[in-house]
Amino acid sequence: MQLLPPTASAHAADMDWLFAALIGTSAFILLLVFGLMIGFCVRYRKGSKVERGNRLGRTWRVETAWTVATFIGFLGLYFWGADLYVGIHSPPKDATDIYVVGKQWMWKIEHPGGQREIDTLHVPVGKPVRLVLTSQDVIHDFAIPAFRVRQDAVPGRYEALWFTPTKVGEYRLFCAEFCGTWHARMGGSVVVMEPSDFQRWLDSQDPGPSLAQEGEALFRSYGCSGCHGTASTVHAPKLEGLFGRPVPLQDGRTVIADDRYIRDSILKPKSEIAAGYPPVMPSFAGQIGEDDLLKLVAYIKSLADKTAENSQTGQSAGQSQAGSSAGSAERPAQ
Amino acid sequence: MTTATVTGKPDEPVVATRNYLTEEGVTLRSWLLTKDHKRIAILYTLSITFFFFVGGAAATLIRLNLVTPAGIFTPDIYNRLFTLHGIVMVWFFLIPSIPNTMGNFLIPLMIGAKDLAFPRLNLLSWYLYVGAGFLALFAILIGGVDTGWTFYTPFSSLYSNGYVVLALAAVFAIGFSSILTGLNFIVTTHRMRAPGMTWYRLPVFVWSNYATSVIMVLATPVLAITLMLVAVERLLRVGIFDPALGGDPLLFQHLFWFYSHPAVYIMILPGFGVISEIVPCFARKPLFGYKFVVWSSITIAIIGFFVWAHHMFVAGISLYAGLVFSLLSYVIAVPSAIKVFNWTATLHKGWISFDAPMLYALGFIGLFTIGGLTGLFVANLAFDVHVTDTYFVVAHFHYIMVGGMVSAYFGGLHYWWPKVTGRLYPEWWARIAALLIFFGFNLTFFPQFILGYLGMERRYYSYPPEFQAWNIFSSAGASVLAVGYALPFFYLGWSLFRGKRAGSNPWAATGLEWQTSSPPPAHNFDKTPTVTRPPYQYRPEPEPQDV
Ligand code: HEM
Ligand SMILES: [Cu+2]
Numbered sequence: 001m002q003l004l005p006p007t008a009s010a011h012a013a014d015m016d017w018l019f020a021a022l023i024g025t026s027a028f029i030l031l032l033v034f035g036l037m038i039g040f041c042v043r044y045r046k047g048s049k050v051e052r053g054n055r056l057g058r059t060w061r062v063e064t065a066w067t068v069a070t071f072i073g074f075l076g077l078y079f080w081g082a083d084l085y086v087g088i089h090s091p092p093k094d095a096t097d098i099y100v101v102g103k104q105w106m107w108k109i110e111h112p113g114g115q116r117e118i119d120t121l122h123v124p125v126g127k128p129v130r131l132v133l134t135s136q137d138v139i140h141d142f143a144i145p146a147f148r149v150r151q152d153a154v155p156g157r158y159e160a161l162w163f164t165p166t167k168v169g170e171y172r173l174f175c176a177e178f179c180g181t182w183h184a185r186m187g188g189s190v191v192v193m194e195p196s197d198f199q200r201w202l203d204s205q206d207p208g209p210s211l212a213q214e215g216e217a218l219f220r221s222y223g224c225s226g227c228h229g230t231a232s233t234v235h236a237p238k239l240e241g242l243f244g245r246p247v248p249l250q251d252g253r254t255v256i257a258d259d260r261y262i263r264d265s266i267l268k269p270k271s272e273i274a275a276g277y278p279p280v281m282p283s284f285a286g287q288i289g290e291d292d293l294l295k296l297v298a299y300i301k302s303l304a305d306k307t308a309e310n311s312q313t314g315q316s317a318g319q320s321q322a323g324s325s326a327g328s329a330e331r332p333a334q
Numbered sequence: 335m336t337t338a339t340v341t342g343k344p345d346e347p348v349v350a351t352r353n354y355l356t357e358e359g360v361t362l363r364s365w366l367l368t369k370d371h372k373r374i375a376i377l378y379t380l381s382i383t384f385f386f387f388v389g390g391a392a393a394t395l396i397r398l399n400l401v402t403p404a405g406i407f408t409p410d411i412y413n414r415l416f417t418l419h420g421i422v423m424v425w426f427f428l429i430p431s432i433p434n435t436m437g438n439f440l441i442p443l444m445i446g447a448k449d450l451a452f453p454r455l456n457l458l459s460w461y462l463y464v465g466a467g468f469l470a471l472f473a474i475l476i477g478g479v480d481t482g483w484t485f486y487t488p489f490s491s492l493y494s495n496g497y498v499v500l501a502l503a504a505v506f507a508i509g510f511s512s513i514l515t516g517l518n519f520i521v522t523t524h525r526m527r528a529p530g531m532t533w534y535r536l537p538v539f540v541w542s543n544y545a546t547s548v549i550m551v552l553a554t555p556v557l558a559i560t561l562m563l564v565a566v567e568r569l570l571r572v573g574i575f576d577p578a579l580g581g582d583p584l585l586f587q588h589l590f591w592f593y594s595h596p597a598v599y600i601m602i603l604p605g606f607g608v609i610s611e612i613v614p615c616f617a618r619k620p621l622f623g624y625k626f627v628v629w630s631s632i633t634i635a636i637i638g639f640f641v642w643a644h645h646m647f648v649a650g651i652s653l654y655a656g657l658v659f660s661l662l663s664y665v666i667a668v669p670s671a672i673k674v675f676n677w678t679a680t681l682h683k684g685w686i687s688f689d690a691p692m693l694y695a696l697g698f699i700g701l702f703t704i705g706g707l708t709g710l711f712v713a714n715l716a717f718d719v720h721v722t723d724t725y726f727v728v729a730h731f732h733y734i735m736v737g738g739m740v741s742a743y744f745g746g747l748h749y750w751w752p753k754v755t756g757r758l759y760p761e762w763w764a765r766i767a768a769l770l771i772f773f774g775f776n777l778t779f780f781p782q783f784i785l786g787y788l789g790m791e792r793r794y795y796s797y798p799p800e801f802q803a804w805n806i807f808s809s810a811g812a813s814v815l816a817v818g819y820a821l822p823f824f825y826l827g828w829s830l831f832r833g834k835r836a837g838s839n840p841w842a843a844t845g846l847e848w849q850t851s852s853p854p855p856a857h858n859f860d861k862t863p864t865v866t867r868p869p870y871q872y873r874p875e876p877e878p879q880d881v
Contacts, residue, residue, distance in 0.1 A: 001801045005788045015720055024718065028708040033678055033703050037696065042680035044617075045688075046792040052683045052874055059623040062679070063672065070671045075665045078716060082657055084716030089653050105495070138489040139583055141648065141723060145789025148720040152649045155488065156577025156586065157608070158649045172798060176723040178482050180493060181409050184794035263658075285580065 008012045008167040008192060009147035011088055016148075018080055025077060065263065090147060094231070095130035098123075099299075102133070102140030102153040102175065105182035108235035110294065113216070115205040119188030123165055124198035130162040132259060136290045141177035144190055152177055158259045165192040215299025218292050222284065236281070237274050243304035248275040262297045353756070353853040356705050367540040369453035370856055371389040375439035376754075377460050382431055384822075385467060390819060391735045397778075397812040402807045403794040412795035413480035414496065420483030421501060425508050426467055428735055429597060432604035433550075434463070435514055436746050437543045439517060439754060443535050443847035443854060446528025446863045456778055466507035473500035477803035482793060484594075487575035487586040491567040500566060510601075511556045512648035512656050519543055519807045528846070530636045530865035532629075533556075537869045538621065538843055542607030545635040549596045549603075553639070560586065587649055593641035601636040601735055602702075605742030606673055609695050612749050613845045617684030620870040621808030623676045630669035637666040647718045656715055663713035674699060685874040689841070690764035694745030697772045701737025705730060708783065725788025729779045737775050744771070744822065751826065752836030759829040763821065770818035777811025787830035844871055 007013055098121070101108045109117045123129050131143055133153040142161060143150035149159040177184035193201060197303055209217075219225050227236035247256045247261070250273040255261055264271060266288065269281040288296070354372045386718045392415050401407045401414070407415070438456065443447055450456050464480060473479055479496035481489060490498050495666040512830060523536070523544045536544075544846075563574050564586070573579025589741045606627075613620045643651055643659040651659075677699050686692070708730040713716050721727060752758055781804040790801045797805070850859050 002800055003784065007804065015716055018714070019711075022711050022714065026710070029707060030703060033674060034700065036678050036700065039683065040678070040684070041686055041688075041696070044681060045686050046682045052685070059679075063623050063626045063676075066675050067668060069673060071665075071668050074667060074710065077710060078661055081714035081718075082660060083715045085647075085656060085660075085719065086653065088719065138493050139486060143723070143789070143791065143816055146714075146719070150648055150719055150722070154650050157650055163595065172789065174789065174791050178413075178486070178793040179481070179489060181413065181495075183413075184405075184409060184796045188360075211690075219808070286578070312352055312373045 004039065006146040006167070006171060008169060008171055009149070009163045009165055011163060013147040013166075014087075016288050018084060019182075022077060025073060031254055039273070041134060042156035045309050055267050058307075076204070088162070091130045091160065092128045095162050097130050097132055098129050099298070100133045100142060100153065101294070102135040102137075102142065102179075102186075104137050105175070105186040107140075107175070107186070107188065108143065108291070110211055110291075110297070111202065112211055114208050114210040115202055117205075118190070119173075119186075120199060121188075121190045122201055123190065123191050123192055124195040124331050126167050127195065128162055128164045130160055133159045133161060133302075134218050134290055134294075138179045139177045140175045141184065143174045144171060145174070146171035148189070150176055155228060158263060159313055160259075165190075166196060168192050183240040185232065211298035212302035213299075215295035215297070215302075219293055219299055222288065222292075222298070227281070234280070239300050240306040242304045243301045247272075249273060250275045250279075259297055259301075262300050263293060266293065266296065335372070335727070338478070341622045343719075352470050352855055353851065354856045355853055356855040367457075369402070369449070369457055370610050371438050371450045371453065371456060371633050372754075372854065374456050374460050375435050378430065378438060378463070381460075381464055382427060382435060385426035386431075386819075388471075389419050389427055390816065392419035392422065394812065394816055397809040398757075399715055399795060403799045403802050407795065408603055409635045409795050411607050413482075413793070414478035416793060417479045417482050417496070418474055420471060421479070421505070423754060424483050424506055424597075424601075426463075426470065426779060427818060428739060429512060430463060430508075431739070432544055432608060432746065433519070433543055433600075434459075435606065436539075436608065437515075437519060437722040440750065440847055441522060441540055441543060442526070442752075443850065443858055444522065444845055445531050446525060446846050446859060446865065447522065447526035448857050448859070450518050451525060452518050452552045454840050454859050456491070456518055456771050459511040459518070462507055462511035464513065466504045468500060469507065470504035473504065474783050484560070484590065484829040485564060485586075486590075487564060487567070488578070490583070491564045491575050491586075492571075502565050506561050509558045511637050512550045513554050516547035517853075519547040522550065523547075523551050528865055530837050531697070531846075532865075533866055534625065535868050536628075537607075538610035538627055538631075539604075540608035542631045546600050547632040549600050549635050549638065552599075553593045553596040554722050557597075558590060559592065560589040563589075571812050583871065584646070584649060584651070591645045591841055592639070593666045594636075595642040595645065596638040598731070598734070599634055600606070601739050603634065605698065605702075605739045606631060608742040608746040608749070609677060609698050611672075611843075611845065612691045612695040613747055614870040614872055615749075615841050616689060616695070617681050617682055617686050618874050619682075619684040620868075620872060621676065622679040622682070623672075624741065624870070625869070626672055627676050633669045634666060637662065637669075641868050644713055645719070647715060648722055658715055660718075661714045664710070667706065667710055667827065668710075674703050674706070688765075690759075690761060690768055691745045691841075692747035692766055693768035693772075694741050694748065697768060698738055698745060701775065702774075705733030705735075713810075723792055724786035725782040725790045725792055728792050729782035729786060732779045732782070732847040737779070740876040741771070744768070747822070747826075750840070751829070751848075752840045753847060753852045755830060755833070755852070756836055757829045757833030758836050758840060759833055762826050763825040765816055767821040768803075770814060771820065772816045774811050774814030774816075778808050778815050779806070779811070779813075782809040828830075842871065 005014045007016060066279045097112060099110045107119050107262040109121050133151055134157060135153040135155040137155060140153040141150055142153055149161055149163050152161050169192055171190045173188050173190050175183060225233060228239050242257050245257055247257050248254050255272060267283060267285040269283055270279055353420045354370055359367060368374060395415050396419060397411055405412060477497050479498055479501040481498055483496050483840055523540060566572055573581040575581040575583050577583060610621055610627055639657060642661045643655055643664045646658050712727060712730055785801055785804045790797055836852050838851050846863055849863060
């Protein structure tokens with residue numbers, strides 16, 4: 001009979017300590033309350049001949065004391081939990097991005113190098129991984145108990161989740177948000193491998209083009225390049241070097257061009273208009289599926305370390321850039 | 335105090351023949367058209383008991399299904415079962431249970447009034463309850479609903495293959511019933527108190543129902559609007575919550591929990607009220623820190639409106655929202671803790687007897703403490719990320735709502751049974767039932783904490799085999815619990831015909847409701863009482879019974 005789930009990420013070990021502290025605090029309060037309750041019930045039962053005179057009349061001192069004590073004790077636990085929570089929301093810069101799309105009833109996973117898998121996630125041990133989650137239909141939730149992390153996959157949004165696996169092995173993966181008939185079967189496993197094994201696994205997959213490369217093709221087929229392309233005459237922002245930079249908006253705000261911004265710019269172009277450009281871009285909502293959106297975002301991301309001038313040198317440069325930004329999944333462009 | 339009495343057998347207290355059960359006549363019509371708050375309370379008790387058994391039957395089937403990892407039912411049947419269980423238990427049992435049965439019966443008696451402020455509205459609210467109940471049952475009979483009681487969008491609004499709109503209509507209708515009851519209680523408490531019944535002389539039961547009513551009136555309309563929007567999206571395909579139509583799925587969750595978190599306090603505050611009546615009576619001591627207990631109810635009612643997003647820590651709210659809502663959840667835990675300390679302190683230097691109502695009350699304190707403490711776990715950001723949507727949460731809210739609230743309901747039922755029916759129940763059986771419920775409950779729900787930490791997700795009809803052992807414990811506990819809940823049905827039923835006469839005040843309690851005959855006359859008091867003392871003026875030794 002299992003008592004604790006496997007502990008397979010750095011965060012999982014921290015969380016178990018927090019759990020121990022929560023249990024310790026509750027055990028203390030529980031013993032106090034139960035001890036007093038049972039003690040009083042026995043000592044002051046009807047008919048027992050104990051002294052009952054001199055009852056406490058004014059209560060406010062006692063009340064204030066235990067109110068303040070409880071509150072301070074609780075605050076300690078709050079800060080501890082909050083600190084870990086901030087941690088699991090701050091992925092390291094070098095984390096590998098893996099895209100996950102939930103769909104009734106499977107998890108579609110795409111590695112940056114273009115390798116795809118369903119309901120199984122392969123990751124290398126000791127390397128931070130950031131999952132970018134979304135859903136194609138209803139809300140799902142990607143949960144890995146052994147890593148003590150989970151995150152809803154909400155249609156229409158990107159949510160991220162990151163972890164660093166610390167132990168090689170196979171761990172369960174669940175959908176935790178009720179999503180219809182086969183909700184209970186929408187799961188699989190996370191396979192944590194030695195980096196060399198992982199590399200071999202990646203190579204053994206037949207990936208086809210990388211996400212960014214596919215995104216580039218889509219960029220042309222959806223007609224994005226008509227305005228944003230280097231040869232375009234339309235006054236539209238160039239996308240090279242955009243990702244991760246602050247973008248000044250027409251209404252005076254400034255936002256960071258992250259996954260969300262790119263996605264929203266494609267689907268809701270009127271919501272955040274970049275300063276200095278006319279709001280002429282049409283919305284692609286309803287025309288581009290989640291899979292394709294991910295690829296487009298991956299492509300635009302791959303342009304991050306390029307400058308607009310640089311891109312004048314032609315498409316092939318763009319492609320090799322795309323390949324190298326995929327990190328460990330680096331392969332020569334075809 | 336009582337007039338117009340006749341004697342029972344020589345060794346039994348006298349009983350009033352002129353009482354609310356007989357005075358208006360005994361025809362079905364006289365019941366269905368009654369405006370007497372006490373009769374309406376009986377109508378509610380009968381219908382709520384019915385729904386409790388419907389919800390309980392679904393729970394039994396759910397636990398049966400989970401005995402094996404593969405499950406017994408098809409997934410669709412299982413999904414409909416837990417939805418049925420949730421909808422019935424939350425809306426047709428937990429929310430109305432104490433206010434509409436005991437609140438209806440007792441609030442006028444406790445404040446020395448003849449009835450509630452709006453008797454016709456009260457009857458209307460019962461009809462709404464029953465109408466909504468049948469609508470929900472109808473939806474189940476023709477096919478059922480598979481959204482879970484939370485109706486999360488866009489699943490409920492576009493993807494579910496159940497009778498969602500009917501179920502929404504049922505919940506919508508019962509919302510009006512809540513609002514009407516809440517209004518009625520608020521006005522009654524303000525306007526109909528007997529001379530001398532100042533606010534600080536009100537029993538805590540009245541205070542907590544007052545706080546509950548405020549939440550009902552303020553929060554329920556938000557639920558009604560939210561559910562209506564789901565129906566609109568489902569029927570007309572207008573984009574409100576579904577992003578594919580330009581909506582926002584998290585908007586639903588914000589609106590839903592803005593009602594439903596305060597609603598969990600609608601479920602538990604009246605229970606606090608019941609326990610605050612029982613503990614002083616059987617400890618023969620004034621309630622420790624009366625004003626603190628009162629104000630902690632009010633505080634909970636207010637802060638309860640500001641913690642809704644703690645149900646959304648992994649749903650995609652911002653980091654800062656998470657930090658703030660977690661902190662507020664810790665703040666609201668403080669007044670809940672105050673109550674536990676106060677009940678415990680009330681026992682100190684008491685003269686404690688362990689009659690059935692007291693056993694239920696002690697059980698309540700124990701289980702509520704565990705439920706409340708695990709509330710600290712789930713309110714903790716990092717911890718919640720690991721356990722939300724698992725059986726840990728299921729165990730947490732069952733400790734509060736079933737261990738706590740249902741124990742309070744049973745405790746109250748036993749405590750006021752002699753007042754309502756004029757009869758006593760067999761004490762021995764009542765104690766056995768209380769103990770069975772306590773042990774069965776812990777055996778059912780404690781393993782679920784472990785299951786949740788291990789990672790067993792909620793709403794799974796089938797699970798990985800390594801979780802089976804704990805599930806078997808849980809199901810075994812559920813059968814003990816089922817026996818515990820069924821027992822009172824038999825011995826209370828028996829007591830209606832064979833129980834000893836109770837007399838007006840069998841517990842030698844101090845509340846106004848004990849100063850009229852049992853069962854009370856239709857107009858409650860022969861002479862409007864005048865109140866001269868604060869509540870709970872108990873002395874160590876019971877005073878001679880007041881006949
Ligand atoms: C006082 C009576 C209480 C009741 C009746 C109650 C009831 C509930 C219910 C029904 C849920 C489940 C929601 C779902 O379906 O997901 C829940 C979850 C939760 N409760 Fe309570 N609760 C109570 C007290 C508390 C307290 C005192 C705290 C905090 C200190 C708390 C914190 C939470 C949190 C954070 C969740 C969200 C858990 C999650 O979804 O991960 N609750 N509660
Ligand atoms: Cu799912």
